[in-house]
Amino acid sequence: MIDDNGVQVIRIGVLGCGNVGAALVDLVRTQADTVEQRTGLRLEIAQVAVRNMSAQRDVDLADGVLTRDAQSLVTDPNIDLVVEAIGGIEPARGYILDALKHGKPVVTANKELLANCGAELYAAADAAERDLLFEAAVAGGIPIVRALRESLHGEPITRVMGIINGTTNFILTKMTDAVLGGGDGDYAATLAEAQALGYAERDPTADVEGYDAGAKAAIIATVAFGAKVVAGDVYHEGISRVSGSEISIADRLGYCIKLLGIVERDAESHEVSVRVHPTMVPKEHPLASVRDSFNAVFVEGDFADSLMFFGRGAGGAPTASAVFGDVLDAAINLRRETHGSLGVLHEAKLRPIDETEAEYLLGLDVVDEPGVLHAVTGVFASHGVSIRVAEQEGNGPEARLVFITHSAREADVQATVRELRGLDVVRNVGGLLRVIGD
Amino acid sequence: MIDDNGVQVIRIGVLGCGNVGAALVDLVRTQADTVEQRTGLRLEIAQVAVRNMSAQRDVDLADGVLTRDAQSLVTDPNIDLVVEAIGGIEPARGYILDALKHGKPVVTANKELLANCGAELYAAADAAERDLLFEAAVAGGIPIVRALRESLHGEPITRVMGIINGTTNFILTKMTDAVLGGGDGDYAATLAEAQALGYAERDPTADVEGYDAGAKAAIIATVAFGAKVVAGDVYHEGISRVSGSEISIADRLGYCIKLLGIVERDAESHEVSVRVHPTMVPKEHPLASVRDSFNAVFVEGDFADSLMFFGRGAGGAPTASAVFGDVLDAAINLRRETHGSLGVLHEAKLRPIDETEAEYLLGLDVVDEPGVLHAVTGVFASHGVSIRVAEQEGNGPEARLVFITHSAREADVQATVRELRGLDVVRNVGGLLRVIGD
Numbered sequence: 001m002i003d004d005n006g007v008q009v010i011r012i013g014v015l016g017c018g019n020v021g022a023a024l025v026d027l028v029r030t031q032a033d034t035v036e037q038r039t040g041l042r043l044e045i046a047q048v049a050v051r052n053m054s055a056q057r058d059v060d061l062a063d064g065v066l067t068r069d070a071q072s073l074v075t076d077p078n079i080d081l082v083v084e085a086i087g088g089i090e091p092a093r094g095y096i097l098d099a100l101k102h103g104k105p106v107v108t109a110n111k112e113l114l115a116n117c118g119a120e121l122y123a124a125a126d127a128a129e130r131d132l133l134f135e136a137a138v139a140g141g142i143p144i145v146r147a148l149r150e151s152l153h154g155e156p157i158t159r160v161m162g163i164i165n166g167t168t169n170f171i172l173t174k175m176t177d178a179v180l181g182g183g184d185g186d187y188a189a190t191l192a193e194a195q196a197l198g199y200a201e202r203d204p205t206a207d208v209e210g211y212d213a214g215a216k217a218a219i220i221a222t223v224a225f226g227a228k229v230v231a232g233d234v235y236h237e238g239i240s241r242v243s244g245s246e247i248s249i250a251d252r253l254g255y256c257i258k259l260l261g262i263v264e265r266d267a268e269s270h271e272v273s274v275r276v277h278p279t280m281v282p283k284e285h286p287l288a289s290v291r292d293s294f295n296a297v298f299v300e301g302d303f304a305d306s307l308m309f310f311g312r313g314a315g316g317a318p319t320a321s322a323v324f325g326d327v328l329d330a331a332i333n334l335r336r337e338t339h340g341s342l343g344v345l346h347e348a349k350l351r352p353i354d355e356t357e358a359e360y361l362l363g364l365d366v367v368d369e370p371g372v373l374h375a376v377t378g379v380f381a382s383h384g385v386s387i388r389v390a391e392q393e394g395n396g397p398e399a400r401l402v403f404i405t406h407s408a409r410e411a412d413v414q415a416t417v418r419e420l421r422g423l424d425v426v427r428n429v430g431g432l433l434r435v436i437g438d
Numbered sequence: 439m440i441d442d443n444g445v446q447v448i449r450i451g452v453l454g455c456g457n458v459g460a461a462l463v464d465l466v467r468t469q470a471d472t473v474e475q476r477t478g479l480r481l482e483i484a485q486v487a488v489r490n491m492s493a494q495r496d497v498d499l500a501d502g503v504l505t506r507d508a509q510s511l512v513t514d515p516n517i518d519l520v521v522e523a524i525g526g527i528e529p530a531r532g533y534i535l536d537a538l539k540h541g542k543p544v545v546t547a548n549k550e551l552l553a554n555c556g557a558e559l560y561a562a563a564d565a566a567e568r569d570l571l572f573e574a575a576v577a578g579g580i581p582i583v584r585a586l587r588e589s590l591h592g593e594p595i596t597r598v599m600g601i602i603n604g605t606t607n608f609i610l611t612k613m614t615d616a617v618l619g620g621g622d623g624d625y626a627a628t629l630a631e632a633q634a635l636g637y638a639e640r641d642p643t644a645d646v647e648g649y650d651a652g653a654k655a656a657i658i659a660t661v662a663f664g665a666k667v668v669a670g671d672v673y674h675e676g677i678s679r680v681s682g683s684e685i686s687i688a689d690r691l692g693y694c695i696k697l698l699g700i701v702e703r704d705a706e707s708h709e710v711s712v713r714v715h716p717t718m719v720p721k722e723h724p725l726a727s728v729r730d731s732f733n734a735v736f737v738e739g740d741f742a743d744s745l746m747f748f749g750r751g752a753g754g755a756p757t758a759s760a761v762f763g764d765v766l767d768a769a770i771n772l773r774r775e776t777h778g779s780l781g782v783l784h785e786a787k788l789r790p791i792d793e794t795e796a797e798y799l800l801g802l803d804v805v806d807e808p809g810v811l812h813a814v815t816g817v818f819a820s821h822g823v824s825i826r827v828a829e830q831e832g833n834g835p836e837a838r839l840v841f842i843t844h845s846a847r848e849a850d851v852q853a854t855v856r857e858l859r860g861l862d863v864v865r866n867v868g869g870l871l872r873v874i875g876d
Contacts, residue, residue: 027741031592038591038664038781135589141742143589150588151573151581151763153476154469226476286748289727294744303465303759304579308734308748310724321741325589338774343476 001080003042010331011046013079013104015070015095016086019316020109020136020323021048022059024083027317027324041331049073074099081330083323084108093117100128105330105339107323109136115215115231118222122342131339133326138216139164139295141318142311143325147299148223149342155301157224159264161279161436164216166293166313167207168239168259170199172278173291176247176256185244199293210236210259210276217261220297221274225265227348229274235353236276241431249363249402250433253389255280256288257433264356271351280361280435287436354411359388359437361404362413363430364420368392368399372425376401379419383412407437439518441480448769449484451517451542453508453533454524457754458547458574458761459486460497462521465762479769487511512537519768521761522546531555538566543768543777545761547574553653553669556660560780569777571764576654577602577733579756580749581763585737586661587780593739595662597702599717599874602654604731604751605645606677606697608637610716611729614685614694623682637731648674648697648714655699658735659712663703665786667712673791674714679869687801687840688871691827693718694726695871702794709789718799718873725874792849797826797875799842800851801868802858806830806837810863814839817857821850845875 001009012028014021028043036042048061049070067073074082074095082099084106086092092113096106097120106125108114114121114137125132135145139162148157163169171190179185191208194200206212214234221229239259250257260279265272281288286308290296295313300306312318333339366372373390380387380403389404405413413432420426439447450466452459466481474480486499487508505511512520512533520537522544524530530551535558537544544563546552552559552575563570573583577600586595601607609628617623629646632638644650652672659667677697688695698717703710719726724746728734733751738744750756771777804810811828818825818841827842843851851870858864 023741027592031594034594035592142745143585146584146589147581150767151584151760154465154473154762154766155759156469156472284729286727289724291722296746301759303461303755303762305750305753305756306732306748307580307750308746310744310746310748312743312745315743317741318743321593321739322589324592324741328592329588333776336774336776338771338776 007036007040007042008335009042009044010334011044011078011080012083012327013046013073013076013081014048014083014085015073016084017048017050017057017059018085020319021085022057023316023320024085024323025059025061027320031324035328039328039332041335043327043331046079047073047076070095074104075102079104080334081327082106083327084110085323087112089113089116093121096121096132097124100124100130100132103128103130105131105334107133107326107330109134109319109323111137111215111219115218118219119228119345122345125339126341129339131330131333133330133340135326136319136322138219139297139311140313140315141322142295142297142309142313143322144297144309145223147309148220149340152299152301152304155304157265157299157301158267159262159300160220160224160297161287162216162220162261162297163258163287163290163295164261164297164313165207165213165259166295167194167200167204169290169295170194170293171208172239172242172257172259175242175244179244179247180251185247187240187242208240209238213259213261213276217263217274217276220261221263221272221348222345223342224263225272226343226345227272228345229272229348233348233350234274234276237278239278242278246363246431246433250280250361253404254283255435256283258287260287266351269349271349273351273356275353275356278433280433282436285436354414356410357407358410359405359407359435360413361402361433361435362417364401364426365428366399366401367425367427368395368397369425373401375423375425376420379423380405380416383416385412385416404435445474445478445480446773447480447482448772449482449516449518450521450765451484451511451514451519452486452521452523453511454522455486455488455495455497456523458757459523460495461754461758462523462761463497463499465758469762473766477766477770479773481765481769484517485511485514508533512542513540517542518772519765520544521765522548523761525550527551527554531559534559534570535562538562538568538570541566541568543569543772545571545764545768547572547757547761549575549653549657553656556657557666557783560783563777564779567777569768569771571768571778573764574757574760576657577735577749578751578753579760580733580735580747580751581760582735582747583661585747586658587778590737590739590742593742595703595737595739596705597700597738598658598662598735599725600654600658600699600735601696601725601728601733602699602735602751603645603651603697604733605632605638605642607728607733608632608731609646610677610680610695610697613680613682617682617685618689623685625678625680646678647676651697651699651714655701655712655714658699659701659710659786660783661780662701663710664781664783665710666783667710667786671786671788672712672714675716677716680716684801684869684871688718688799691842692721693873694721696725698725704789707787709787711789711794713791713794716871718871720874723874792852794848795845796848797843797845797873798851799840799871799873800855802839802864803866804837804839805863805865806833806835807863811839813861813863814858817861818843818854821854823850823854842873
């Protein structure tokens with residue numbers, strides 16, 4: 001629409017008015033003049049669809065802007081662009097498909113939807129020749145999707161590793177601080193503290209068991225490698241079994257423990273591995289410096305070498321900032337009658353977790369008697385797992401052996417663990433921690 | 439051009455075949471198939487213009503690709519897109535203007551040119567309705583320009599701070615490691631080591647005195663704030679006066695010393711401050727973890743909060759990776775008959791360095807006698823500079839006072855320093871170090 005002053009107005013319809021929706025409305029309002037100066041486009045919030053018209057909201061909306069009819073919003077010819085901020089799979093999926101069919105570019109922050117139905121939605125956007133942008137779906141305010149889609153779209157990316165869940169990074173940071181301060185860094189107590197501070201949900205499962213990070217990892221793999229990867233393809237382990245004593249061992253050996261989402265592609269077989277698990281990160285690695293609820297994504301490519309993107313992974317304002325960047329982009333593209341695209345996605349050849357390779361840390365509680373180390377190392381050797389570091393802590397009934405392997409195949413390490421559990425001299429086998437390798 | 443298979447071919451003309459030009463040619467060749475699969479575009483190196491046809495090069499070029507005639511290349515209707523990789527102001531400026539006039543998008547990594555003639559070139563690109571992309575001109579392989587141009591173009595950015603010179607970061611890292619290892623961290627010896635390793639030029643002035651970082655800061659300010667800022671507007675101090683003892687004091691107080699390029703805009707007056715100087719960075723700040731020759735850019739915005747972009751700031755391959763990302767973008771835009779733009783740039787209201795505010799660290803060698811601290815603090819007070827930390831190291835003839843101020847105006851601190859130099863009890867006034875504040 002062209003207004004009375006000859007300025008092109010982009011009328012935005014927003015689905016949902018929670019934290020992100022409200023912050024976006026605020027951002028559009030405060031930045032409208034600046035945007036108009038720099039782009040000649042006037043952004044306007046035309047409609048906001050909510051389920052409950054009478055709920056208290058943190059935002060002032062003009063009369064008539066609020067509606068309960070999301071379905072009409074996405075087909076309304078007076079809406080130029082749709083922002084989906086309701087989350088979940090349905091009805092969000094249906095609204096987005098309808099909006100695209102009606103020629104409206106869509107901006108979404110919905111990681112669950114994209115990690116499950118992404119390929120369908122990207123194809124629908126291409127068919128409609130409209131943008132489907134989703135910067136905020138991965139790592140909130142950090143522009144990693146754009147970097148992968150655009151800056152690095154010609155780069156042969158080998159691996160992406162991300163701290164992409166703020167809750168778990170907050171908990172691991174607090175546990176580590178406690179352990180280094182002489183405390184025990186208990187997981188359950190730290191989780192309770194995070195819940196009290198609002199950093200963790202009352203039901204923390206999606207965060208602490210790695211589901212949230214897994215959905216984001218699936219999206220990252222799709223964008224980085226052009227491969228169809230869905231949430232269900234992602235191997236994930238959470239942080240609920242990480243103990244203070246593991247953090248302490250890691251620290252002594254020069255590592256800290258982070259929950260990483262890792263996507264890798266083998267240069268020759270083109271197999272893609274997508275997984276989420278607690279990882280030993282060398283202290284001098286840039287990911288090690290990412291504290292509290294911050295997120296960061298570390299990208300390795302043949303030419304660009306190492307890149308890291310750091311910032312706020314969640315929160316209304318940072319997420320809205322990413323959504324707003326997408327809105328502006330989509331608005332500019334709409335005026336120019338162009339749109340972005342992920343290109344043609346291919347079926348992913350997934351590498352099963354058993355076939356992945358890493359260095360591993362393994363702690364064993366053992367009986368301290370002559371020949372124990374010999375018996376234990378024999379088990380490693382029989383599965384072809386070679387040991388890089390072996391250490392004994394304490395002695396007598398409290399003896400503990402800690403091993404770091406050279407790079408080994410997951411299946412071989414798991415077989416080693418199974419056999420170790422059967423040894424008489426082994427009293428307990430601790431969790432397995434993978435170590436960042438080159 | 440459409441080839442025999444119906445694929446659109448983008449014929450690239452490259453000006454210059456040094457490290458970056460050669461790595462780009464290599465990248466185009468190795469990635470051509472992948473790019474064609476994902477975009478339907480075939481990238482082809484059509485011509486490479488060099489000064490010396492017979493020089494040894496690290497790259498194989500088909501017969502007839504190499505030329506000495508750069509002027510014909512930029513006007514040749516058989517060239518679709520031009521990459522400028524020769525550096526310097528002229529003749530690069532003329533070639534770029536001609537290429538744009540002839541309808542060719544241009545990709546450049548030329549920070550010197552953009553920091554001096556950017557506004558003219560951006561306007562020429564807008565007039566020609568073609569892309570002028572320059573990701574590699576700031577921080578090499580790190581996609582910070584795109585982040586500022588696109589992801590954050592609606593974000594009210596308040597400050598950008600960058601480690602944007604790899605040479606000086608390498609030197610400061612080595613000096614710091616030496617000091618923490620008990621050595622003296624001598625600047626001259628470390629510079630010589632960096633030169634021997636190829637991290638510093640034989641004439642290191644452009645790097646160590648902050649000229650290189652200053653040019654990049656000018657470009658960052660232009661992109662972040664839409665303001666015309668040129669290299670000559672940038673206040674810069676280099677690292678040649680940073681001493682091991684300053685690094686040691688900073689360490690003890692919880693800081694490390696980094697050479698930062700800082701661009702800020704005052705929310706109310708819209709005054710822009712652009713400067714490069716050694717800075718005390720709190721150890722827990724993400725910029726503190728950036729070691730060796732890596733670069734990083736830390737962006738603060740009202741909504742996105744804090745973001746950091748980390749990676750390789752230089753080197754043929756990382757720089758070529760950034761150039762290649764721009765080439766792909768420009769190629770896609772060319773097919774769609776669209777182009778990016780920085781929008782309308784406004785004249786910058788520059789804030790003189792005297793008017794900027796920061797916390798400062800100042801070290802004084804003093805005579806240790808009663809009343810000295812009183813006399814010295816009186817000078818601070820008389821200029822309205824308030825003290826946050828005061829410490830005395832040693833005593834007798836070796837006594838040293840170290841102060842950190844609260845946020846103060848540069849002019850007031852400079853006046854304080856001048857007056858302190860005149861005091862009988864002050865034997866020497868050390869360098870002034872600014873501290874990162876909120």
